[in-house]
Amino acid sequence: MFNISNYIFAIENFEITGNESISSEEISNLIQGYIGLNLLEIKPSNIEKTVKDTFPIKKVEVSYKLPNTLILRVKEREALAALNYSKGFVLIDSEGYVVKIISKLESYSLPIVTGFDIKKAEIAKKPTFEKNSDCFQTLLETIKSIEVVNMELSEINLSLDINNEPNFYLYTLDGYQVFLGKFDSKKIAILPALLEDIREKGIGRGLLDISHDTPVFKPFN
Secondary structure (H helix, E strand, O other), rough: OHHHHHOOOOOEEEEEEOOOOHHHHHHHHHHHHHHOOEEEOHHHHHHHHHHHHOOOOEEEEEEOOOOEEEEEEEEOOOOOEEEEEOOOEEEEOOOOEEEEEEEEOOOOOOOOOOEEEEEEEEOOOOOOEEEHHHHHHHHHHHHOOHHHHHEEEEEEEEOOOOOEEEEEEEEEEOOOEHHHHEOOOHHOHHHHHHHHHHHOOOOOOOOEEEEOOOOOOEOOO
């Protein structure tokens, strides 16, 4: 019976859905070693780990369709920011995983993060840094919080104050500078409304300081 079961339910096909930038062929090639194994005896967690360790994929759901098809439903990681690396850029998602390593940003509308020096970057891994590595988690929290205005930004800059604490500046595509200071999700939540109000008043470009309890706008001229 054991041998008959192995034969009847031997994996012959893969069905992969949810992928956009990563081809089904790439994923299938990675898990070719499962061909011929008993569909009912595989461990989904092993497949999930293999796929997530290799590709920038956030979630993998493994199921099957009898008698011979293994099904993978995946959710790819979404790039939200770019960091300078070597002679190009590293694109990261909200959890800090590397989605892509590219030479030019021409095809991407993403803010560039400055103030970090990447030592090493690999697809599907978090980058390591020459310095300021302890500020990376704060950067990720900031990126998540400013996602509502992410498409409006050209740059996110990290600077350290006299106490070596991280402070962040944001630069919009239309010429405004925003000083966040230390990370504060409540202050970031009101940022879209503040920028909209300044633009509607037509008072020109300037620095919007939201690092304190009361926002302050200082025109450049």
